[in-house]
């Protein structure tokens with residue numbers, strides 16, 4: 001097992017990884033920007049090294065500085081968390097060339113799944129159903145028109161290198177296609193330096209349902225059930241829950257088995273998430289994320305497995321030691337992503353935390369690096385906390401979630417807690433009757449607004 005792990009991230013996820021390491025008796029090395037010198041992940045790690053100025057490209061994305069920190073402090077392995085370098089195949093190769101273990105999948109699998117066109121082909125070849133669309137990249141307006149005519153409107157134009165909902169544009173009819181195509185391409189160039197796009201049928205009322213996969217280096221693969229992440233704003237998840245109110249145990253076992261078998265066939269290891277859209281009883285693959293997800297705690301709540309611990313064990317070469325039948329699914333869990341933003345306008349609200357009181361009690365988990373007096377920097381993502389609640393059933397979970405949201409005190413800046421309070425009290429949400437467009441209609445926003 002590793003003796004020291006470098007945590008190449010910040011905020012709640014750096015703390016989350018720090019916790020798993022300490023419970024395993026592993027020492028931790030925090031790396032941080034100058035803006036994060038007072039951050040909780042820096043205080044709670046065993047060692048800390050400043051790797052650069054506030055801007056992420058100079059610090060948390062600075063590969064050379066991170067590798068130097070690992071070398072100087074004699075770390076054995078690097079955990080990337082999510083975001084930043086977590087899905088950067090080039091970084092994974094460099095980590096390995098320097099003699100460290102990357103706690104995540106291989107560079108080859110990250111590269112494959114990072115190219116969404118190649119990923120779609122690869123999973124289709126191993127039995128996963130995909131959204132009907134173009135056979136590969138669509139190069140030019142003429143081809144886009146032909147593809148749209150074939151798959152039928154509405155269509156979605158998506159960046160091959162996409163992520164975070166960028167480079168994605170819908171066209172409802174032929175009149176909208178040219179503008180949508182051009183916007184998608186220029187957004188893809190601006191965000192990813194790669195203008196390659198492909199097309200899919202735009203599903204009208206799907207749910208976003210993703211399966212958590214865990215695989216070791218010895219061919220053992222299990223699925224840990226699904227997460228329903230249909231509550232989204234601008235293609236970004238806001239609330240996630242497991243199990244999905246739309247699935248029964250038979251469907252879960254069927255599609256979970258297909259996803260796990262596919263992952264085994266491609267020789268993948270570590271955690272991974274196979275994302276689907278689910279409409280009228282049918283699943284359609286959209287992408288596979290080759291990292292730990294923000295929403296992993298809802299899966300931990302209902303399976304009682306520590307996913308970060310499992311990632312570390314797998315990276316050290318240990319076998320899973322259990323099989324699919326050993327995985328329990330108990331209770332119901334919901335996560336609210338709490339952002340430092342105005343709950344009505346969604347504009348970021350950086351500032352200094354005044355009074356701080358996180359909720360607690362049975363079944364309540366708060367993953368956050370906040371503390372009273374902490375100054376939330378404006379340089380990074382606006383998510384400041386995750387509230388995860390477990391109940392023995394969905395109703396108990398909802399009652400507990402309402403109670404916990406009401407207890408949460410974060411003074412000094414605006415947060416999305418009032419939005420979450422409205423969402424979890426909405427009759428459609430309480431009835432589990434929602435799809436990926438529901439939240440934007442609820443808050444009165446246009447889809448691409």
Ligand code: ADP
Nearest residue numbers: 162163164165166200201202203208235286436
């Ligand atoms: P990204 O990598 O940018 O997150 P995804 O392919 O995972 O892109 O899609 C993100 C979200 O966009 C999905 O959760 C869903 O809400 C929406 N989406 C993606 N593909 C489609 C589609 N074919 N039809 C309707 N909505 C889609």
